[in-house]
Amino acid sequence: MVQRENDLRRIPQMQNEMEVAETKPDQDWIDIAVKIQKKVIIEFQALYPHLNLTIVDLRRAAKRYPEIAFWVKYNRARKGSLSVGDDAPNLVLYDTHVEQDTTLFNDNEISSAKPIVIVAGCAAATFKFVYIAEAHAMDEWPIVSSRFSLDGHVVVDSQPKTCEDRCALAKSFTEKYSMNDINFLVDKPELDDPFEKVYSPWPIRLYLVENGKIKWIAEPHRCSFEDSIAELLEMLDLNKVKTIV
Numbered sequence: 318m319v320q321r322e323n324d325l326r327r328i329p330q331m332q333n334e335m336e337v338a339e340t341k342p343d344q345d346w347i348d349i350a351v352k353i354q355k356k357v358i359i360e361f362q363a364l365y366p367h368l369n370l371t372i373v374d375l376r377r378a379a380k381r382y383p384e385i386a387f388w389v390k391y392n393r394a395r396k397g398s399l400s401v402g403d404d405a406p407n408l409v410l411y412d413t414h415v416e417q418d419t420t421l422f423n424d425n426e427i428s429s430a431k432p433i434v435i436v437a438g439c440a441a442a443t444f445k446f447v448y449i450a451e452a453h454a455m456d457e458w459p460i461v462s463s464r465f466s467l468d469g470h471v472v473v474d475s476q477p478k479t480c481e482d483r484c485a486l487a488k489s490f491t492e493k494y495s496m497n498d499i500n501f502l503v504d505k506p507e508l509d510d511p512f513e514k515v516y517s518p519w520p521i522r523l524y525l526v527e528n529g530k531i532k533w534i535a536e537p538h539r540c541s542f543e544d545s546i547a548e549l550l551e552m553l554d555l556n557k558v559k560t561i562v
Contacts, residue, residue, distance in 0.1 A: 318363065318378065319378050319379050319382050319385045320385050321357045321360065321361070322353055322354060322357045322386070323385050323386060323387060325353045325356065325357065326350070326353055326387075326388065326459075327459065331349060331353060332459060332460075332461040333461065334352075335460050335461050335462065336461040336462060336471055339461070339462035339463060339464040340464065346460045347540075350388075357375065358371045358372065358375065387457060388458050390458075391454075391458040393450060393520075395517050395519075397515075397516065397517025398517070399515070399516060399517070399524075399531055400531065400534075401531055401532060401534065402530060402531065403530065403531045404529055404530060405421075405427070405524070405526040405529055406515045407420050407421050407422045408420065408421050408511045408512050408515060409505070409508065410447065410502040410503060410504060410511075410512060411480050411483075411484065411502065411503040411505055412501075412502055413487050413488055413491075413501040413502075413503060414501065416484075418505075419502065421435070421502065422526075422529075427529045428528065428529060429528070430528055431527075432525055432527045432532065433525070433526040433527070434523060434524070434525055434526075434549065435523065435524040435525075435526065437449050437512065437513075437516060437518030437519075437521065437523075446500070446501045446502065447501075447502045447504065447512055447518070448483060448486070448487045448490075448502070448503045448504065449510065449512060449513045449518055450504070450510060450519060451475075451477070451486075452520035452521075453472075454474060454475050454476035455473050455475050456475045456476055457476050467493060467494060477506060478506055479506055479507065480503060480505045480506060480507055483503050483505075483506065487501040487503055488501075521542065522534070523542065523545060523546075523549055525552065533548075533549075535548075535549065
């Protein structure tokens with residue numbers, strides 16, 4: 318059943334349905350995934366004791382077989398080990414603006430009492446984006462979507478395997494959204510994505526750092542960061558922070 322779900326998720330028809338769902342305000346790709354799961358259950362006549370419980374069992378089975386279930390294998394989302402009060406790890410990243418390796422924080426920032434906000438994936442200040450692994454690369458966990466695309470075109474990128482490839486996508490993004498004056502820091506695949514490993518930001522996350530310490534970590538609520546962003550904006554307004562995105 319997991320293999321059948323895997324096959325159905327990849328076929329053009331279902332990817333097209335996901336694309337359409339992602340254009341609707343009251344629907345998204347998850348609705349199509351549920352449709353696929355129901356189809357699999359009916360095909361295998363596995364409705365006992367009833368459909369909703371069988372869906373739960375199918376999802377549990379997918380977690381047991383990540384080598385088959387690509388949506389489990391390539392799901393990098395996790396809480397991570399960082400906690401409020403920890404030292405903020407300073408890692409080597411790649412700066413697409415100056416085209417050389419750099420660190421997440423410079424010497425002044427790591428000891429500064431001025432708060433720093435990190436958003437991987439904002440009041441008055443400098444913006445820096447940390448670009449990590451693609452959330453839904455076509456060669457890993459394909460979900461055809463144009464929901465947040467400025468020009469309405471679907472995003473169909475493969476997972477970058479080198480810093481050069483990842484930088485190319487980052488630069489393409491800055492040009493598309495007229496953000497050329499903003500520095501992009503890139504997590505380096507050649508170093509086994511150290512930022513992703515340490516900060517656990519996938520697919521997106523926000524952090525507040527002050528005096529070199531983790532002061533706040535955003536947590537999703539019902540697959541959304543809206544509540545966290547509202548909380549962050551309130552903090553930024555109160556503290557007039559420098560922002561690293």
